[in-house]
Amino acid sequence: MKPESRKEEIINAASILFKEKGYSAVTMRDLAKAMGIKAASLYNHIQSKQEILSTIIIDLAEEFTSGMNQIVSSDKNATKKIENIIDLHIDVTLRNSDGLASLNNDWMHLEEENLQYFEKMRHDYEENFRNIVKKGVDQGEIKPFNIEIMVFSTLSTLRTLYLWYPKQRNIDADILKHDMISVLLKGIV
Amino acid sequence: MKPESRKEEIINAASILFKEKGYSAVTMRDLAKAMGIKAASLYNHIQSKQEILSTIIIDLAEEFTSGMNQIVSSDKNATKKIENIIDLHIDVTLRNSDGLASLNNDWMHLEEENLQYFEKMRHDYEENFRNIVKKGVDQGEIKPFNIEIMVFSTLSTLRTLYLWYPKQRNIDADILKHDMISVLLKGIV
């Protein structure tokens, strides 16, 4: 484990609090108390509460964007690409399930450029997903159900993993990946 | 359409704002502006901001609880019961998709008894769902995948409908029900 910088510690502590109560309901005093310091001291490491939120969300969104771009440009069939997307979500969830709460529920509190940047990444991500499913249907790999419903159903499950996985005991990541692929795909494929 | 009381108007306006920004980020002044009155005037109809939140959430949670109790006590097989649960979620989503945002994201801001009451209803709801799936597996109706993953996957999709359905154009409720049952069940059953 590489040592965390003080800024990283603050961001991790904030991720946990934001997950529990949401960005708006967490005060800088709450965050300082969780760190064992006073609120004013936080500002020696970060510029604003907003900077904490945007760091959490944008870093994660870029991680998903980067992962999706690799999958899209790979030379695999649709089914395999969807399996890779499931793996991506599980990997990110294992690494930072707290931060995913902010990405899912507090993105609307981003400001200006970061809000637009986030919304573009999310839109592109969904569009990439949709195109993979469409191509799978065209090539007879995936059942010809309503495309939007299949995309929504799969994505909503993957996006909610952060709420569910930390509560599960004794589920190994590889077993989870295998079983999640079964549940999400065996009905579609 | 029966005429709305002023209190119901406030609650509906609040549901929309809470959906957009979350309970904590919406001020009584925001709500008053949406109603075209001053913040102080709201208090002639409601006791507190907290009362608005608890009304939105508890009413919806009781609706789900009541619906689930009917399904549980009905004389049907597991597959049919799950279809009825899907119908229940779609019906509630059509009737009050705004309020479902609070139920999903702002329940932790409930106070005291209402928080406990809500958490018990949510727990019982999940337990009922889990038992239906278990029985379906035992009787060979449902594929023997990991129970928790099937329950989580289905519920996470149904709980997120409120975000997705309002954005869909030209999807009739009955068609949605049919297609959603296909996507969620044909892989499991």
Add this chain to the structure above:
DNA sequence: GTCTATATATAGATAGAC
């Protein structure tokens, strides 16, 4: 890197006039 003290803004809510 953390502290105390504080500036400034805004939150939920109440009192009392109309």
Add this chain to the structure above:
DNA sequence: GTCTATCTATATATAGAC
């Protein structure tokens, strides 16, 4: 049923000492 005026608490953030 709505208003203006206001109370009290608390929010984010800064200044400057240690």
